[in-house]
Amino acid sequence: MANVKQKLLFRNKPAVSADRVDGTVARSMNFEKAGRAPRHGKVNGEKEQVRSRRMSLNDSLEGDVRDFLVNEAELHTYDDLTKVNPVTPTTVLKCLQARYSARVFYTHAGCTLVALNPFQPIPHLYSLDVMREYHSAPQPQDFKPHIFIVAEEAYRNVQGQVEPVDQSLVVSGESGAGKTWTSRCLMKYYATVAASSHKCQDTVERIERRVLDSNPVMEAFGNACTLRNNNSSRFGKYIQLQLNSSQLLVGASVQTYLLEKTRVAFQAPNERNFHIFYQMMKGATEKQRQEWEMPYNQKFSWLPNADKTLEEDRLQETAEAMISLGIDTDKRTQIFRVLASILQLGNVNFSLASESQPCDLDEESKGFLYKTATLLQVPVDELQDCLTVRTLRAGKQNVLLKPCSQSECVIRRDCLAKVIYAQLFEWLVTFINNSMCSDNSKWCNFIGLLDVYGFECFLLNNLEQLCINYANEKLQQHFVAHYLKAQQEEYVAEGLEWSFVRYQDNQSCLDLIEGSPTGILSLLNEECRLNRASDAKQFRVRLEKELSGNTRMSWDKFSKQPHFIVAHYAGRVSYQIEGMMEKNKDPVPPELLSLLQKSKNPLLQSLFAASDAEGNGSRAQSKVVTVVSKFKNSLESLMKILHGTTPHYTRCIKPNPDCRPLTFKKEEVITQLEACGIVETIHISAAGFPIRVPYASFLQRYGLITKTSLPAQINNKDGGESGEEASLGPVVQDILNAVLKTSDSSTNPNNNNLMVHCGKTKVFLTHGMLELLEEQRDRVRSQKAFCIQCCWRRYQRRQRAIRTQSATLIQAVVRAWLVRREVRRWHKAASVIQARWRSWRAQMDALAEAELDNAEDLLEEEESCSLPALDPLLKERGSVQLSSIPEPVAVHGWPLGLAMASAPNITVALTATGFQKVMSLMATLKIPFRHGEYKVETNQFDQGVASIRAQPRGSVKLHLRRSPLRYADMHPGQNADGVTGFNQILLEKT
Numbered sequence: 001m002a003n004v005k006q007k008l009l010f011r012n013k014p015a016v017s018a019d020r021v022d023g024t025v026a027r028s029m030n031f032e033k034a035g036r037a038p039r040h041g042k043v044n045g046e047k048e049q050v051r052s053r054r055m056s057l058n059d060s061l062e063g064d065v066r067d068f069l070v071n072e073a074e075l076h077t078y079d080d081l082t083k084v085n086p087v088t089p090t091t092v093l094k095c096l097q098a099r100y101s102a103r104v105f106y107t108h109a110g111c112t113l114v115a116l117n118p119f120q121p122i123p124h125l126y127s128l129d130v131m132r133e134y135h136s137a138p139q140p141q142d143f144k145p146h147i148f149i150v151a152e153e154a155y156r157n158v159q160g161q162v163e164p165v166d167q168s169l170v171v172s173g174e175s176g177a178g179k180t181w182t183s184r185c186l187m188k189y190y191a192t193v194a195a196s197s198h199k200c201q202d203t204v205e206r207i208e209r210r211v212l213d214s215n216p217v218m219e220a221f222g223n224a225c226t227l228r229n230n231n232s233s234r235f236g237k238y239i240q241l242q243l244n245s246s247q248l249l250v251g252a253s254v255q256t257y258l259l260e261k262t263r264v265a266f267q268a269p270n271e272r273n274f275h276i277f278y279q280m281m282k283g284a285t286e287k288q289r290q291e292w293e294m295p296y297n298q299k300f301s302w303l304p305n306a307d308k309t310l311e312e313d314r315l316q317e318t319a320e321a322m323i324s325l326g327i328d329t330d331k332r333t334q335i336f337r338v339l340a341s342i343l344q345l346g347n348v349n350f351s352l353a354s355e356s357q358p359c360d361l362d363e364e365s366k367g368f369l370y371k372t373a374t375l376l377q378v379p380v381d382e383l384q385d386c387l388t389v390r391t392l393r394a395g396k397q398n399v400l401l402k403p404c405s406q407s408e409c410v411i412r413r414d415c416l417a418k419v420i421y422a423q424l425f426e427w428l429v430t431f432i433n434n435s436m437c438s439d440n441s442k443w444c445n446f447i448g449l450l451d452v453y454g455f456e457c458f459l460l461n462n463l464e465q466l467c468i469n470y471a472n473e474k475l476q477q478h479f480v481a482h483y484l485k486a487q488q489e490e491y492v493a494e495g496l497e498w499s500f501v502r503y504q505d506n507q508s509c510l511d512l513i514e515g516s517p518t519g520i521l522s523l524l525n526e527e528c529r530l531n532r533a534s535d536a537k538q539f540r541v542r543l544e545k546e547l548s549g550n551t552r553m554s555w556d557k558f559s560k561q562p563h564f565i566v567a568h569y570a571g572r573v574s575y576q577i578e579g580m581m582e583k584n585k586d587p588v589p590p591e592l593l594s595l596l597q598k599s600k601n602p603l604l605q606s607l608f609a610a611s612d613a614e615g616n617g618s619r620a621q622s623k624v625v626t627v628v629s630k631f632k633n634s635l636e637s638l639m640k641i642l643h644g645t646t647p648h649y650t651r652c653i654k655p656n657p658d659c660r661p662l663t664f665k666k667e668e669v670i671t672q673l674e675a676c677g678i679v680e681t682i683h684i685s686a687a688g689f690p691i692r693v694p695y696a697s698f699l700q701r702y703g704l705i706t707k708t709s710l711p712a713q714i715n716n717k718d719g720g721e722s723g724e725e726a727s728l729g730p731v732v733q734d735i736l737n738a739v740l741k742t743s744d745s746s747t748n749p750n751n752n753n754l755m756v757h758c759g760k761t762k763v764f765l766t767h768g769m770l771e772l773l774e775e776q777r778d779r780v781r782s783q784k785a786f787c788i789q790c791c792w793r794r795y796q797r798r799q800r801a802i803r804t805q806s807a808t809l810i811q812a813v814v815r816a817w818l819v820r821r822e823v824r825r826w827h828k829a830a831s832v833i834q835a836r837w838r839s840w841r842a843q844m845d846a847l848a849e850a851e852l853d854n855a856e857d858l859l860e861e862e863e864s865c866s867l868p869a870l871d872p873l874l875k876e877r878g879s880v881q882l883s884s885i886p887e888p889v890a891v892h893g894w895p896l897g898l899a900m901a902s903a904p905n906i907t908v909a910l911t912a913t914g915f916q917k918v919m920s921l922m923a924t925l926k927i928p929f930r931h932g933e934y935k936v937e938t939n940q941f942d943q944g945v946a947s948i949r950a951q952p953r954g955s956v957k958l959h960l961r962r963s964p965l966r967y968a969d970m971h972p973g974q975n976a977d978g979v980t981g982f983n984q985i986l987l988e989k990t
């Protein structure tokens with residue numbers, strides 16, 4: 001398992017810059033695949049192509065796995081973050097974002113409820129009707145996640161008296177995340193649903209009212225406007241709502257932790273003092289101003305940013321709540337006068353003085369000091385002495401007075417203000433408790449609301465942050481133990497036997513902080529109890545000596561400031577040592593305490609009466625109760641209470657740092673998820689089985705590994721009933737066995753069985769097992785793809801062969817048909833030629849016969865006529881001299897061009913060659929043909945008739961002149977300029 005985790009971490013590395021929380025298995029697998037070089041790439045370009053193809057394939061695979069595990073489009077519908085698959089910070093973040101965009105602000109995360117702050121009122125989200133709906137629902141868990149589900153669950157646990165019956169609702173988150181808002185909602189819920197038995201209407205109403213009214217009073221005194229929240233609680237609180245045997249609210253009590261009293265005398269830039277001072281300054285009546293010695297236009301140096309108007313600046317509301325809690329007019333007057341004295345004290349400034357002289361005050365400051373003394377009802381001289389002169393005691397008798405330096409005076413002034421305010425706040429809390437708390441006999445169970453600071457890590461962190469982060473470590477340990485129990489229960493419900501043996505909790509960090517005698521707190525206390533001035537560098541050396549071996553402790557070698565770094569569960573925090581000891585000692589000069597005890601103000605008297613013993617000059621340094629000791633004690637008692645209750649965790653998340661409505665900043669949220677332990681919870685999940693797949697889905701995706709498919713009846717039902725799903729167990733087991741058998745057992749010799757568990761309806765998987773399954777699936781799919789490719793190629797080859805064969809056959813048939821057609825044409829042509837030839841020969845014979853007869857007649861006639869009469873004609877038309885034996889016979893003929901043109905078949909005449917042409921010419925020239933009677937000769941180019949000679953009667957000589965027709969000797973396809981045919985003959989002859 002560790003191997004697998006390491007492997008995943010290693011593979012995830014390249015993704016870290018893009019998305020540091022992207023640890024999905026799919027991605028890690030892709031990196032492995034993407035990193036593998038193609039074996040047979042010939043050139044780099046090819047390799048690149050192959051790689052990019054693979055990358056895109058892997059990307060699509062990643063999407064595929066993601067789609068299988070979780071449908072992103074449906075992410076907002078996931079009511080429980082542990083149900084998103086795989087449970088990684090990325091998917092959790094996406095889910096929260098999707099829900100926030102869909103205006104859904106509550107989401108379960110296993111046993112925790114995550115509440116996203118909308119930063120704007122959402123109508124009807126917390127109305128009385130909604131409260132009643134959740135309260136009366138038979139199964140509120142089936143409703144949409146809501147803070148009222150948590151409230152109702154706790155309430156029903158009390159009703160059901162299931163051990164442990166007492167409940168704790170732990171609300172945490174960073175400043176401005178909505179803890180106070182959520183606590184208020186919870187209190188309103190219980191004040192509504194656990195109220196109103198008609199019989200005791202008065203009491204219940206009184207208690208409810210007081211419980212609710214405690215809020216404005218506590219907020220006025222304990223909240224302030226900070227950079228991160230306009231109404232920031234500057235203390236932690238645990239409110240116990242006490243329920244009687246009928247689960248009705250009969251009382252309440254409040255325990256507060258670590259009020260930020262330094263704020264009274266010091267406010268960071270752009271921050272304000274506690275709300276109550278501004279309420280007084282802005283909302284006092286004239287009468288009150290006189291009472292409080294607070295003129296209308298007076299400026300107070302401890303009230304910066306007073307022009308900033310907040311809805312919290314409502315004195316009237318606070319005063320009414322005080323009345324409702326039973327703080328009478330006198331007490332209220334005393335309270336406000338004490339508060340006014342603090343404001344006047346803040347305006348007192350000290351001037352520089354020599355070492356032997358106490359610091360003096362200017363006139364203005366004297367006035368403010370006078371007012372302070374008046375309001376505190378103490379002598380003004382004594383007050384000034386206390387602020388400017390230190391009393392040193394040497395033994396019981398010897399008292400030494402030492403003037404304070406200007407800065408010491410300022411420290412004493414501030415200290416006086418802080419101690420008064422802190423005591424007043426404590427008194428108020430006690431008063432509220434007395435007002436709300438019911439008699440022990442009247443209540444039997446409680447529901448506790450814990451609203452504590454979230455994990456803090458600033459640029460400069462000091463004792464306050466150390467205490468807060470220590471408390472968060474404590475709560476985280478408690479949460480983890482509880483969460484693991486819940487996980488264990490789920491596994492048991494699914495029939496699994498599993499324990500998170502490998503999970504390392506934060507005990508080592510707690511040991512580092514609270515360990516004795518060598519924990520940070522112990523060493524700090526030891527340093528504070530030493531009777532010497534605090535030295536930061538010395539303390540750092542001490543810490544290094546004692547704790548350098550602790551892996552949770554470290555130091556920044558390059559930092560010049562004395563500091564130490566603690567690796568908390570939520571991150572590393574560097575604490576500066578300078579001032580830490582002073583804060584831890586929190587010394588109050590005894591003179592100041594004795595002065596306050598002398599006050600005529602009954603409230604001040606009661607505030608400081610208890611500190612009498614402590615305030616006595618006889619305080620031995622070893623008995624100093626340090627801040628961390630007090631805090632540790634109160635934290636321990638709180639943890640004791642929590643351990644005895646059933647916890648319910650609500651993690652409030654601030655979606656953006658600027659408190660803008662409906663704005664979700666991923667980085668902001670993931671940091672808080674880490675700080676409030678959700679990411680840690682996810683890691684714990686990862687140590688178990690973060691991936692849970694219902695049998696039906698598993699079979700649908702991985703069935704192909706063993707060629708198993710989902711039964712049709714389940715497939716049709718979209719998942720099937722749980723009974724039917726359970727029946728799929730053996731098939732699923734077969735697939736898993738097959739996968740585990742084929743996996744490389746050399747790398748996971750013993751771990752195979754630890755990577756997967758079959759529950760009753762789901763398969764529980766580790767990331768490693770999912771990876772293995774996906775690999776197997778890929779392999780099977782590759783095989784199938786290869787098989788399909790082979791079949792396809794074979795099919796293609798066959799098709800190609802068939803096509804070739806067919807084409808050859810068609811060609812053969814066509815050729816045969818063409819040949820047959822040609823031959824048929826030839827036959828036909830031959831028959832025509834034969835027929836023509838025969839008829840022509842017959843004609844020729846007849847013609848020759850006739851001509852010969854005529855020639856004889858002609859000869860006979862010519863013997864009687866003179867021959868020259870023929871000459872002109874012959875000259876004109878060209879002459880044919882038939883040289884025969886005994887005399888040449890003149891043959892009347894046409895010019896050869898005409899003869900060619902009138903050939904029976906002009907095509908034959910023009911195109912025919914050789915004998916054909918001769919025959920044609922003879923026919924045209926109507927030369928009688930008798931076999932053997934004429935000798936026809938062509939010229940050497942086979943292009944014209946050279947001579948036709950009558951054999952029996954001697955030779956016939958043709959003398960032809962050039963045709964008078966200009967183009968008579970031309971035919972298509974021949975050079976127009978060339979002289980061919982008969983003309984050529986003539987040319988040759990001449």
Ligand SMILES: Nc1ncnc2c1ncn2[C@@H]1O[C@H](COP(=O)(O)OP(=O)(O)OP(=O)(O)O)[C@@H](O)[C@H]1O
Nearest residue numbers: 117119120121175176177178179180181229232233
């Ligand atoms: N559920 C909610 N609906 C509407 N607005 C809310 C809700 N929760 C918180 N807010 C708003 O956010 C502001 C800050 O909330 P809240 O004071 O409860 O924070 P916080 O966690 O208690 O801070 P701090 O630790 O500083 O006290 C509130 O003043 C309120 O305007």
